Amino acid sequence: MGGGVMRKVIFAGITVAVVFLLMTCSIDSAFIDSLRSKINADLGIVDDATGEISDAVAVTGVSLNKNAAELFAYNTEQLTATITPAEATNQNLIWSTSDAAKATVSESGLVRAVGGGSAAITVTTADGGFTDTCTVTITGAGDNLPYTAGGIPFKMKYVPGRTFPTGTDDLGGEATVSSFWMGETEVTNALMVAVMDWAYNNGKFSDTVADPNGIDGSTAKYGTQQLLDLDALYIKIAYSAGNFSCDSGYEEYPVINVTWYGAVMFCNWLTEMVYGNANEAAYQWVDNGDGSGTASDGIWQDDETDEDLSKTGFRLPSSNEWELAARFRTDAVNTVSGYSDPWFTKGNSLSGATTFYNDSSAGAGEPGKSANAAVAVYGKYWDGDSWEPTGETATVVKSKAANSLGIYDMSGNLWEFVFTENGNFRILRGGTDSSADFLQLGYASFQSPFGETDKIGFRIGRTAE
Numbered sequence: 001m002g003g004g005v006m007r008k009v010i011f012a013g014i015t016v017a018v019v020f021l022l023m024t025c026s027i028d029s030a031f032i033d034s035l036r037s038k039i040n041a042d043l044g045i046v047d048d049a050t051g052e053i054s055d056a057v058a059v060t061g062v063s064l065n066k067n068a069a070e071l072f073a074y075n076t077e078q079l080t081a082t083i084t085p086a087e088a089t090n091q092n093l094i095w096s097t098s099d100a101a102k103a104t105v106s107e108s109g110l111v112r113a114v115g116g117g118s119a120a121i122t123v124t125t126a127d128g129g130f131t132d133t134c135t136v137t138i139t140g141a142g143d144n145l146p147y148t149a150g151g152i153p154f155k156m157k158y159v160p161g162r163t164f165p166t167g168t169d170d171l172g173g174e175a176t177v178s179s180f181w182m183g184e185t186e187v188t189n190a191l192m193v194a195v196m197d198w199a200y201n202n203g204k205f206s207d208t209v210a211d212p213n214g215i216d217g218s219t220a221k222y223g224t225q226q227l228l229d230l231d232a233l234y235i236k237i238a239y240s241a242g243n244f245s246c247d248s249g250y251e252e253y254p255v256i257n258v259t260w261y262g263a264v265m266f267c268n269w270l271t272e273m274v275y276g277n278a279n280e281a282a283y284q285w286v287d288n289g290d291g292s293g294t295a296s297d298g299i300w301q302d303d304e305t306d307e308d309l310s311k312t313g314f315r316l317p318s319s320n321e322w323e324l325a326a327r328f329r330t331d332a333v334n335t336v337s338g339y340s341d342p343w344f345t346k347g348n349s350l351s352g353a354t355t356f357y358n359d360s361s362a363g364a365g366e367p368g369k370s371a372n373a374a375v376a377v378y379g380k381y382w383d384g385d386s387w388e389p390t391g392e393t394a395t396v397v398k399s400k401a402a403n404s405l406g407i408y409d410m411s412g413n414l415w416e417f418v419f420t421e422n423g424n425f426r427i428l429r430g431g432t433d434s435s436a437d438f439l440q441l442g443y444a445s446f447q448s449p450f451g452e453t454d455k456i457g458f459r460i461g462r463t464a465e
Contacts, residue, residue, distance in 0.1 A: 116140020150194025223300030227262030271313030317461035347442025352403030376412030
């Protein structure tokens with residue numbers, strides 16, 4: 001008698017003996033039937049209907065529907081395992097992950113991305129211990145997407161889409177934002193010069209300032225709208241004889257005296273520079289409501305500008321996107337209750353700060369003063385009785401600590417244009433080198449789309465693919 005048959009006979013005998021013993025002990029018949037079915041299923045050797053010995057079909061292998069997958073943080077992927085042969089008796093599977101800090105997996109094979117990096121998701125058969133593996137690569141919160149334009153490097157940071165609270169009191173209602181990429185810093189003078197030089201060299205400007213797309217030493221225009229005020233007192237960018245330049249030592253300062261129109265054109269031109277064409281440009285204009293894409297009056301208006309979020313070119317973030325990137329936190333310090341993994345910084349605080357903006361509970365403006373100073377360039381702190389100067393003014397990007405996503409200067413340094421409108425105005429976020437109350441991440445201001453000052457700049461966003 002073969003060993004396999006002998007084992008079946010022995011197991012069958014055990015099954016019969018156990019069932020008989022339970023029956024003689026007056027155990028409930030439903031329980032006995034359930035137990036017998038369980039033994040039969042696990043051993044695969046006794047037909048549940050007839051009680052006769054049957055041949056168990058052994059597992060010979062297992063395969064996954066894919067062996068590699070790419071996920072963004074907090075997204076999921078369902079893996080499917082196929083046992084060979086299909087009629088194998090024992091269909092039980094065991095799922096495991098090599099790194100739960102990167103990705104987890106459920107008992108049914110649902111993978112959830114957690115943190116940036118990679119993890120091996122393995123399925124193992126209960127019968128025979130056969131395995132197959134899927135390597136999951138995760139783009140984590142704050143992961144980098146590096147670029148270079150005109151020799152100037154810059155980075156985008158990944159922001160996972162979430163539902164989050166809004167407003168300085170966190171009671172402005174919840175907002176839901178899809179995943180996107182956010183500029184690591186405000187746009188610098190160096191990057192602006194590179195893009196403007198490219199635009200000139202590629203025929204985007206006319207040398208006649210009277211032209212709708214004209215340029216000279218005082219202004220740069222497109223579609224009749226001023227992009228940069230080159231005559232402004234504090235601007236560090238100049239134009240002469242077909243070339244843009246930046247004052248020495250100010251290359252890493254954020255660009256100022258730029259209009260909302262200038263920020264929009266910068267985004268489209270940067271897209272064309274990086275992609276080599278304008279196919280993924282996020283902004284299309286000008287419509288005037290006739291659907292032709294061209295203004296009948298030849299004047300570009302901000303409310304005629306169409307934003308296509310399906311494009312992956314560079315664009316301005318929305319006001320809600322900006323607030324999500326400012327609030328996002330990977331620990332529970334100074335966060336809104338009721339949210340976790342990720343957490344969200346309170347709206348009365350600066351982005352990345354460990355307490356609210358005017359916390360003077362320890363005296364002399366502390367701990368709020370130091371918490372603010374760690375993450376923001378700002379001009380005045382609250383000492384408990386009055387606003388006192390910090391002595392700081394707008395400076396180079398990345399001079400203070402980043403927030404949890406690795407994004408710098410979300411509070412302070414300069415106001416930042418976003419795409420979102422407010423009546424005839426466009427919203428500003430982040431505050432400037434002013435008093436800390438304007439730097440609360442739940443606070444918003446506004447400016448006309450053609451307005452420009454030495455207190456306003458912008459940063460770029462990008463739709464996640």
